[in-house]
Amino acid sequence: MLIFICILPLIFSGVFINISTSKIKVGFLDNDNTKLTKILKNELRNNYDLVDISSGDPKYQIENNTVNNVIEIEKGFTDSMFKDKTVNLKLYGEEKNDYYKLINNEIALFIKSVRKVYDSSNKNKEAFYKTIDKNGVNKINVSSIGINIKERSKIGVVFYFLIMFLLLSSCIFAKRLLNDDKRIFAAPIDIKSYVFEKLFILVSINIIQVIVVFLESIILFKSTVFNYIVSLSVLFLVVSVMSASFAMFVNKLSDRSFDVYFVVVPMCMLGGCFWGIESMPKELQFVSQFVPTRWIVEGIDNILFYNSGRELGIDILIIMLFTTVFILVGTITKKDIIK
Structure with a gap:
């Protein structure tokens, strides 16, 4: 498995x-x-x-x-x-x-790039078009000079779908790891030890998946991926922990393994893993702010297309906030079991 x-x-x-x-x-x-x-x-x-x-x-x-x-x-x-x-x-x-x-x-x-340039031009159309005329389309597609957008888009899509695989695998393994009540009754353990033991196992599985996809991307895209390897590694380390904590949260809501697909897939759709968030209605764009996948996709875009360290830092902080909430909510019911 x-x-x-x-x-x-x-x-x-x-x-x-x-x-x-x-x-x-x-x-x-x-x-x-x-x-x-x-x-x-x-x-x-x-x-x-x-x-x-x-x-x-x-x-x-x-x-x-x-x-x-x-x-x-x-x-x-x-x-x-x-x-x-x-x-x-x-x-x-x-x-x-x-x-x-x-x-x-x-x-x-x-669409996203144009709006960024327009905002940086103080929403002045004349200044906006002057910026484009001066810098050409490379200014719109921003900082990764010399790298074809098709290649960057393909790299991006690979990592968008990796998000879904991390969430699904975490939830699948969490069902086996966290529903082990017999062991808990036979050998009571501290709540912190229990949580971190299971969390560590799930995170380790996620990291293995990330490494596999990273190695494949390096082989296929060579130096292109090396330009982003450090930032992507940091981001997906945080995502690996978030996915594990999310699995603990979902495990509390339902004991049926099949239910995870009805949670993970819509969340990935809403977060922009399958299509651009800008193409969704305003109402769905607003709702997407409350799912972690939105901020992971934003983080990937900031690495591959915008090279914005500040915005990437904000994305990571938001993902960590989701992680904290998932861990807290996902372990509330474990207190009674471990006592």
């Missing part, structure tokens, strides 16, 4: 990161026609075979095999970007397809 859990992320990520988007045909329908949409179009053209669509049903273009996916920019897209509203943009295609996920991830990054 342990070997299977550790190898599963390796198999999954290995399949995903071998995807190439160099020959993907993507339709682009621009109903806003602004300077910003032209910038987005040029950015996408660097990575995809972009096909202009003037009118008609975007879905028909896909069904007719003209393109693989279609990006439709609706009227008011630029205004929604600057006013921090839900963006008027639609992405058509098979949502479960890996190409769809890569394109969606790149669009989400563009």
Whole structure:
């Protein structure tokens, strides 16, 4: 079981990161026609075979095999970007397809980056466009100069899904480790010893998974991953502890192993592991602040795309806060057992 859990992320990520988007045909329908949409179009053209669509049903273009996916920019897209509203943009295609996920991830990054540059320009449109004209699209896609966005996106997605594997494996093993009441009654132990013993085992399992995926990423991406290895190691050490504490929390709520999937998968969806948070409605974006996966994804983005140490530090502190809450709540009922 342990070997299977550790190898599963390796198999999954290995399949995903071998995807190439160099020959993907993507339709682009621009109903806003602004300077910003032209910038987005040029950015996408660097990575995809972009096909202009003037009118008609975007879905028909896909069904007719003209393109693989279609990006439709609706009227008011630029205004929604600057006013921090839900963006008027639609992405058509098979949502479960890996190409769809890569394109969606790149669009989400563009939206987030543009808003960061706009905020740093004191929300002055003239200053915003001057910054872009002066620095080019590399300024929008920020600090990782010389590294193709497709490669960074693939690395990011690997670690997004690693989050889910860490949470699932922790919950699965926690069911076995924490439901050992016979041992507790036979040999009473201190609550702190009990908690840290089980927590240490779960964290160790998580670290093994992280090391496996890290080694694979180093082999496939070489120096690219080395640029972020220290920051990612610190982040996922904290995530490993958080996942273990979360498993203790979930174990208190339910004794059925199958229930963990109904908790972990929606939490990963809400946190942005499968798609960009910016693509979700405002209500869901607000709710996502109260799940730890949101801040892990933010931390990964800050490492790979923004190189923001200060924001990464904030993300880690928030994750540690979740960890503390999970440990406290997850061990409350153990006091009576151990007495």
